[in-house]
Amino acid sequence: MDEQETDVDLTYNDDERAFRDEVRGFLAEQLPPALSAKVRAGAALDKADHDRWHAILNAKGWLAPTWPEEHGGCGWDAVRRHIFEEECALAHAPRIVPFGLTMLGPVLMQFGSDAQKAHYLPRILSGEDWWCQGYSEPGAGSDLASLKTRAVRDGDHYVVNGQKTWTTLGQHANKIFCLVRTDPDAKAQEGISFLLIDMDTPGIELRPIMLLDGTPEVNEVWFTDVRVPVENRVGEENKGWTYAKYLLTHERTNIAGVGFSRAGLASVKRMARAEMSGGRPLIENPFFAARLAQVEIDLMAMATTNLRIISRAARGQAPGVESSMLKVKGTVIRQEINDLARRAAGPYAMPFVSEALEGDNAPVGPDYAGPVARQYFNNRKLSIFGGSNEIQRNIIAKTVLAGDRR
Amino acid sequence: MNFELTEERQMLQDTLRRFLSDRYDTRVRNAILESDLGYAPEIWRQLAELGVIGALFTEAQGGFGGMGFDIATVFEELGRAGVVEPFLDCALLGGGLLAALGNEAQQALVEAVIAGECQLALAHGEPAGRYDLEHVATRAVPDGAGVVLNGRKAVVVNAEAADHVIVSARESGSVLDRAGISLFVVPRDADGMTLTGYPLISGGRAAELVLDHVRLGPEARLGAAGAGYEALSTRIAAAHVALSAEALGAMETATALTRDYMTTRTQFGRPIATFQALQHRMADLLIEVEQARSAVILAAGHLEAAPLERDRNGAAARTLIGRVGRLVAEETIQLHGGIAMTQEYELAHIAKRIVMTDHRFGDTDYHLERFIALGRDAA
Numbered sequence A: 001m002d003e004q005e006t007d008v009d010l011t012y013n014d015d016e017r018a019f020r021d022e023v024r025g026f027l028a029e030q031l032p033p034a035l036s037a038k039v040r041a042g043a044a045l046d047k048a049d050h051d052r053w054h055a056i057l058n059a060k061g062w063l064a065p066t067w068p069e070e071h072g073g074c075g076w077d078a079v080r081r082h083i084f085e086e087e088c089a090l091a092h093a094p095r096i097v098p099f100g101l102t103m104l105g106p107v108l109m110q111f112g113s114d115a116q117k118a119h120y121l122p123r124i125l126s127g128e129d130w131w132c133q134g135y136s137e138p139g140a141g142s143d144l145a146s147l148k149t150r151a152v153r154d155g156d157h158y159v160v161n162g163q164k165t166w167t168t169l170g171q172h173a174n175k176i177f178c179l180v181r182t183d184p185d186a187k188a189q190e191g192i193s194f195l196l197i198d199m200d201t202p203g204i205e206l207r208p209i210m211l212l213d214g215t216p217e218v219n220e221v222w223f224t225d226v227r228v229p230v231e232n233r234v235g236e237e238n239k240g241w242t243y244a245k246y247l248l249t250h251e252r253t254n255i256a257g258v259g260f261s262r263a264g265l266a267s268v269k270r271m272a273r274a275e276m277s278g279g280r281p282l283i284e285n286p287f288f289a290a291r292l293a294q295v296e297i298d299l300m301a302m303a304t305t306n307l308r309i310i311s312r313a314a315r316g317q318a319p320g321v322e323s324s325m326l327k328v329k330g331t332v333i334r335q336e337i338n339d340l341a342r343r344a345a346g347p348y349a350m351p352f353v354s355e356a357l358e359g360d361n362a363p364v365g366p367d368y369a370g371p372v373a374r375q376y377f378n379n380r381k382l383s384i385f386g387g388s389n390e391i392q393r394n395i396i397a398k399t400v401l402a403g404d405r406r
Numbered sequence B: 001m002n003f004e005l006t007e008e009r010q011m012l013q014d015t016l017r018r019f020l021s022d023r024y025d026t027r028v029r030n031a032i033l034e035s036d037l038g039y040a041p042e043i044w045r046q047l048a049e050l051g052v053i054g055a056l057f058t059e060a061q062g063g064f065g066g067m068g069f070d071i072a073t074v075f076e077e078l079g080r081a082g083v084v085e086p087f088l089d090c091a092l093l094g095g096g097l098l099a100a101l102g103n104e105a106q107q108a109l110v111e112a113v114i115a116g117e118c119q120l121a122l123a124h125g126e127p128a129g130r131y132d133l134e135h136v137a138t139r140a141v142p143d144g145a146g147v148v149l150n151g152r153k154a155v156v157v158n159a160e161a162a163d164h165v166i167v168s169a170r171e172s173g174s175v176l177d178r179a180g181i182s183l184f185v186v187p188r189d190a191d192g193m194t195l196t197g198y199p200l201i202s203g204g205r206a207a208e209l210v211l212d213h214v215r216l217g218p219e220a221r222l223g224a225a226g227a228g229y230e231a232l233s234t235r236i237a238a239a240h241v242a243l244s245a246e247a248l249g250a251m252e253t254a255t256a257l258t259r260d261y262m263t264t265r266t267q268f269g270r271p272i273a274t275f276q277a278l279q280h281r282m283a284d285l286l287i288e289v290e291q292a293r294s295a296v297i298l299a300a301g302h303l304e305a306a307p308l309e310r311d312r313n314g315a316a317a318r319t320l321i322g323r324v325g326r327l328v329a330e331e332t333i334q335l336h337g338g339i340a341m342t343q344e345y346e347l348a349h350i351a352k353r354i355v356m357t358d359h360r361f362g363d364t365d366y367h368l369e370r371f372i373a374l375g376r377d378a379a
């Protein structure tokens, strides 16, 4: 990762700074305080909350930073996208639900038919369609290509049978994009197709899965003789793996989560200033202060690694193993910050405040303590999904150590 | 040298392990987690009958154990099964304080505790007190022959279920003084004491207590005026052994579940246990769990030693187990993948038990600091 040719410049240029100010101004004006308060307090957002922020961004034309302008996107380069994401996180804006905007959208633009683009893309922007991702199955996690959900051609329909799982926020979705097996005799990767399915189709059943922090964030989706029109297939039959992999590269944008980490670290500092230990603020306790500093140092360096990669991407160089590196380091840092928050809360990390999250009950102890243990446990997912951190390390090692096998 | 359990303790361990593996599976326990009471009175009664509570008291106190290794034996098994019933708060802390300091009438409660017929809680921690054991802002001021209590107590585990709550209050000195702390036995329904209850993330329930002019007669006093700190710190030392052993038992379950899952879960056409990257991670966990076991043995074996030795070994165990516990909880979840993120999978609860141990009577940093300070005193 060598930057040669020009002198190193560690700062944003004037244009980028002006853009950042514009984003800050927009957030100050348009982000509803009720929403940012919920995000900041770690409360669960309901569908109406997500829809509200989605609509505000759409009205501004800032909903789809990764989309080209012809499809209603912002046409921003990687640096602007990064600035936008970071400012949103720092302002405690709701996270944009990625399934339609950052996952399916780019696939349709690249591989969808004209009819599919014309139909689905505007509905993603308007919020009319809420998509969920039907990739994983009970038997197919890291080894996604081993998926078994079957789609058998019957005239101008596919008949789908099988089970998807871990479907995030499927309870809000009216659409699901699925990887299904259309040729069981081909090599695993070569018999997969990519289908767009209406969640209202007869034969689909959704069952919530309770996560360990008590949130119904994911679901199982069962398919029994579900009839899907052939025109809902994206691209060619049995070429779904290619589209799936394309989607996964988009899933990995903003993978470092620098903004989330910065916001998280700031709130840990607030907590540690308020907590008293042995007659002085916790932030002055050398043991806690050392932990905090270690994470902050890691985050400073990682933010710069992220910018180095972004600035190269903005100059047209495709990232390679660096995105795997950012996934690992970015998630580990976020989890470390969750751990610090849990520590900082002391005994008040113990209450389980699901009732308080639903709004009425007063939180127990200081208001910052309520969600910290829940978030600590919930964010164990960061190193599991989106390609587990072990799979990312495999990618890094294979790429770098390939020389051994030459 | 002999690291084997005595015959009695071996029997206790076998009985308890068998009972819990027969009667306390994931389904039963998850139903208890969701119940309004937060614990199962029936299971509590059966465990009392098996002598599990009695094992936490000495013969002089009406039990048949009460030593560090008895406590460790019981709590390791409770941890192994992820038991949420209030053995620590009702029996070891509440009952232990009554047994150590109580007058005749108060001693009678100990008998009821051992029989599983009386519930207790210890209300010592306060909203601004964090883990500082000497932090007591709640005041007790003379009122005729008795006292009046005013103050707040935080995260009082088992308070709602308790028949009596042992409340610490200050009769002299300033908020962080060791001298001047007294203990009182307060009926849960005493006038002026209000409880706001809630469930805990790792099971069981606790409450915030407000003491607003709670009037107590002289019979409520437990032990000598102003001398409560020493009794408290002795009991908390026992709690450190219990919490360490409980976390150890839970870690044993976490690694056993992971070992089983890794050998049956296949991805890429082979059991994930065959990936060397995962094998080494598992090996590291097993090494650390043996370290934890030794730390528990040291803490248990020194519980009856002089306070300095007792506390150095207790602090060492809590420091080591705070670190290792987090590692084991996080790594065993990670080695499982998504399945361990679900409420209904056993590891989810076990991992929460392990991690949340670090929030009771000091986290790993608190105990590291304590260990260093105690070392200075020893040198």
Ligand SMILES: Cc1cc2nc3c(=O)[nH]c(=O)nc-3n(C[C@H](O)[C@H](O)[C@H](O)COP(=O)(O)OP(=O)(O)OC[C@H]3O[C@@H](n4cnc5c(N)ncnc54)[C@H](O)[C@@H]3O)c2cc1C
Pocket: A132, A133, A134, A135, A136, A138, A140, A141, A142, A143, A165, A166, A167, A168, A169, A218, A381, A384, A385, A386, A387, A388, A389, A390, A391, A394, B265, B267, B268, B272, B275, B277, B278, B334, B335, B336, B337, B338, B339, B341
């Ligand atoms: C909260 C949450 C939300 C999710 N949301 C969605 C969603 O919306 N849609 C969707 O399709 N999926 C979703 N997923 C699924 C997610 O993508 C999978 O959990 C992930 O792919 C890992 O699969 P697995 O859980 O089956 O673990 P497994 O693949 O069984 O892995 C178990 C362990 O083995 C390791 N491992 C596996 N293979 C190797 C190897 N070759 N070398 C070394 N180690 C290996 C893993 O890293 C892990 O530690 C979600 C998961 C979670 C937890």
